[in-house]
Amino acid sequence: MIRFITAEQTLPLRSEVLQNGIDYTKCLFDHDLYPTTFHMGYFEEDKLVCILTCMQENHGKLPKSAYRLRGMATAPEGRRKGYAAQLLLAAMEHLRSQLHIDYLWFNARTIAFPFYEALGFEYMSDEFDIPGIGPHREMFKML
Template identity: 75%
Template sequence: MIRFISAEQTLPLRSLVLRNGFPEAECMFDHDTLPTTFHLGYYNEEIELTCILTCMKENHGKLPKDAYRLRGMATHPDHRRKGYAAELLNACISHLQNQLGIAYLWFNARTIAFPFYEALGFEFMSDEFDIPGIGPHREMFKYIG
């Protein structure tokens, strides 16, 4: 089941999966509480939050229209490769298209996630770069309008 969740509900998975166990308070994003930002969570049959994402309004200079940025997508290690992340991301795209009228979704993807995003139709728009303390990434986007 997919639900809108609060920024605070994303923090345990962000800490575990994306920030190597950093304190949850250090896992907040600057835009987490803005009214244009939303957070989605995937709950498995056991009613456990197993996958999360955050989506915030943020234009990108390489894209021609208003865009949203995907941040903090994470799946609990015990629940990977079950299709939860793809289902959650597709729900996010549907919300952006149908409720917000957004044409582009972009993000910085970790190298390990390139195949996942490419399989969902996302394209690269940068060379690889390093985010200190986190690792190599590339910018990716998809036209969803």
């Protein structure tokens, strides 16, 4: 089941999957509490197994109304079940139909390139390194 969640609910998965298990209270992004930011989660029964955050932020290469995807993570036991794709598609539908946003963009980790490509996202940068995290590329999709 997909539903909107709080920023605090995202923290344990962000810590486990994206931040090598650091104290989850240090995984809060500055934009997490902005009124235009939203968080969604996929629940397997009552357990939160996949999360994402979308924040209002335009990208300089595409001068239109945009949101940025941040902190998408899936627990190991929730992988390869289609949860992440369902969650991202639900977020894009919300952006398109409720917020009337033109595109979604983000920095994708190299390991996730095939996942995002399969959902129709395109590259808009060469590969670059985020210190302490690894190689990424900017990706986007018009909504």
